[in-house]
Amino acid sequence: MEKPKKNESKKSFENALAELEDIAEKLEDGTLGLDDSIKEFEKGIKLARLCQEKLEEAERKIEILQKGENGEVASRKVSVKTDTGEIDDEEELQGSLI
Amino acid sequence: MEINSEVQFYTVTEINRLIKFELEENPRFNNIWIRGEIYNLTYHSSGHIYFTLKDDGAVISAVFFRYANKNLKFRLEEGMSVLVYGGLTVFEKRGSYQFNVLSVRPEGAGELQKRIEQLKQKLAKEGVFDQARKRPLPFLPKRLGVATSPTGAAVRDIIKVALRRFPNIEIIIAPAKVQGDDAPVSISRAITELNRPELNIDVIIAGRGGGSFEDLFAFNEEIVVRAFFNSRVPIISAVGHQIDHPLCDDAADVAAPTPSAAAEIAVPQKKDLSDEITYLHNRISTALMNSYSRDKTRLKNIISKKVFRDPYEIVNLRGMLLNEMENRIALSMKHIISGKKEKFLSLPDIAQIEKNFVRQLRHKFEMKVQAIHNLSPLAVMSRGYSIVTGSNDIIIKSVENITEGDSLSIRFSDGRVTADVASVKKEK
Numbered sequence: 306m307e308k309p310k311k312n313e314s315k316k317s318f319e320n321a322l323a324e325l326e327d328i329a330e331k332l333e334d335g336t337l338g339l340d341d342s343i344k345e346f347e348k349g350i351k352l353a354r355l356c357q358e359k360l361e362e363a364e365r366k367i368e369i370l371q372k373g374e375n376g377e378v379a380s381r382k383v384s385v386k387t388d389t390g391e392i393d394d395e396e397e398l399q400g401s402l403i
Numbered sequence: 404m405e406i407n408s409e410v411q412f413y414t415v416t417e418i419n420r421l422i423k424f425e426l427e428e429n430p431r432f433n434n435i436w437i438r439g440e441i442y443n444l445t446y447h448s449s450g451h452i453y454f455t456l457k458d459d460g461a462v463i464s465a466v467f468f469r470y471a472n473k474n475l476k477f478r479l480e481e482g483m484s485v486l487v488y489g490g491l492t493v494f495e496k497r498g499s500y501q502f503n504v505l506s507v508r509p510e511g512a513g514e515l516q517k518r519i520e521q522l523k524q525k526l527a528k529e530g531v532f533d534q535a536r537k538r539p540l541p542f543l544p545k546r547l548g549v550a551t552s553p554t555g556a557a558v559r560d561i562i563k564v565a566l567r568r569f570p571n572i573e574i575i576i577a578p579a580k581v582q583g584d585d586a587p588v589s590i591s592r593a594i595t596e597l598n599r600p601e602l603n604i605d606v607i608i609a610g611r612g613g614g615s616f617e618d619l620f621a622f623n624e625e626i627v628v629r630a631f632f633n634s635r636v637p638i639i640s641a642v643g644h645q646i647d648h649p650l651c652d653d654a655a656d657v658a659a660p661t662p663s664a665a666a667e668i669a670v671p672q673k674k675d676l677s678d679e680i681t682y683l684h685n686r687i688s689t690a691l692m693n694s695y696s697r698d699k700t701r702l703k704n705i706i707s708k709k710v711f712r713d714p715y716e717i718v719n720l721r722g723m724l725l726n727e728m729e730n731r732i733a734l735s736m737k738h739i740i741s742g743k744k745e746k747f748l749s750l751p752d753i754a755q756i757e758k759n760f761v762r763q764l765r766h767k768f769e770m771k772v773q774a775i776h777n778l779s780p781l782a783v784m785s786r787g788y789s790i791v792t793g794s795n796d797i798i799i800k801s802v803e804n805i806t807e808g809d810s811l812s813i814r815f816s817d818g819r820v821t822a823d824v825a826s827v828k829k830e831k
Contacts, residue, residue, distance in 0.1 A: 317542070317543075318542060318543040318676075319541075319542035319543065322542075322676075322679065322680070322683070325680070325683045325684075325687075326683055328687055329683050329686040329687045329690060332686075332687050332690030332691055332694065333686065333690040333693075335690070335693070335694050335697070337694070339694070339695075339698060342691055342694055342695075343691070345687075346687055346688075346691045349683070349684070349687040350684070350687070353680050353683060353684040353687075356676075356680045357677070357680055359543070360543075360673060360676055360677060360680075361571070362571075364571055364573075365566070365570060365571045365572065365573065366573045366574075367562070367573070367574045367575075367576070368573075368574070368575050368576070369553060369575075369576045369577075369578060370575065370576065370577045370578065370593075370596055370597075371578075378596055380575060380602075383576075385562050385566075387563075387566055387567075388563070389559060389563060390558070390559035390560060390561070390562035390563030390564075390566070391559050391562075392553060392554075392558065392559075392562070392576075
């Protein structure tokens, strides 16, 4: 058994998906008892929800690393044109090489 | 031949100028490639390089000016086979022409290729290209690092493809110079920056779009190859087009043929993943429903059996059996009784049998009584026998037991006498 819920959400998307697939196979196998089937099913539903959340959770953010005056590198948010992938203020970036 | 004043002529300067114009403005002699071997090579202190190109049949002078050769990545050598790019120029004062070189490529196994090969062998010995150390890429990266020029086509392709496949992915760009003398240091520094732990980058793409052999050369430099090798974060090389194969490809965890392809490799299709989750969700629902309806059917089959449907059936059935048994017993008893009766009626008169039997018994009894009677000594004596006894009442069976003068008792069937012995005579 997995540890309590806190770790549930830390589970990687890949692991959660693999576990969901295992559960599907177990249930399809049809050898589980009714109680166990329901338990596994509930676990599966939770994993499916977790996976969907993981897909949605990252918010799109595009940053560019720049060297500051004191030589430190920091990141700065930039916007891009989604259709062309072009970075706005492209010209000024050439000078920002690190 | 006679020469008169009407004849047109050129001055030497004029003709050389004309030749210069004809050759230098003629597209057939400009922006062309020439193949040959380097001969009479001079690296001049001014930075210009002079040499003669030759093949089996001819030679041509060539000059490689400082402004043009500053990006040359390898040292020219005597006897080297090269392709040179440029155009013809005429040196008016001397009436000579030469090839003005803008770029040089080694031909075949040129020096540059040799250098790459040597570096490759050296790094291979260190295990830089070991297949065993290649790491799998993360399945679903949250943050993608990109080391490339911020203004090139490569970065645009990567951003475009990555966002199309997974609209909410985060991208961190480390701008690098990908061409020229500074490129190797710049690229390796960009890769190092993207490896900073606080950036939490899951996968890095490093590379540039397609270009000439020299354009891509930075990705063959040792410092760049090592930066790929040392990357803590899994790294994809994405240099040029499919035909280019710089050394960094072998040091990366994955080599992509183009920047777009690298983005496709690094970033999964969100829709595919979402579909996969929905599919699995449906599978577990269906599986649970199947096992539920299977159990339900089984239960239904069991409870629909007659015993559960009509429990009185059990009693009724037994009652019926009992009745049947009763009937059968009664019937067979009837048969038995009527059969016996018939037999009974067909028997001879039992009283007669008994009478005969008794008569026979009586007869037998009488015979026995007669036999017993015949054996009695009295019966024998009645036929004329008598019994002699001595004085001591002992029956005398021989004359030897008798002497003269003895007194004997003789018993008859109807009485006894006493007699004295007159004489004894033994016979036989």
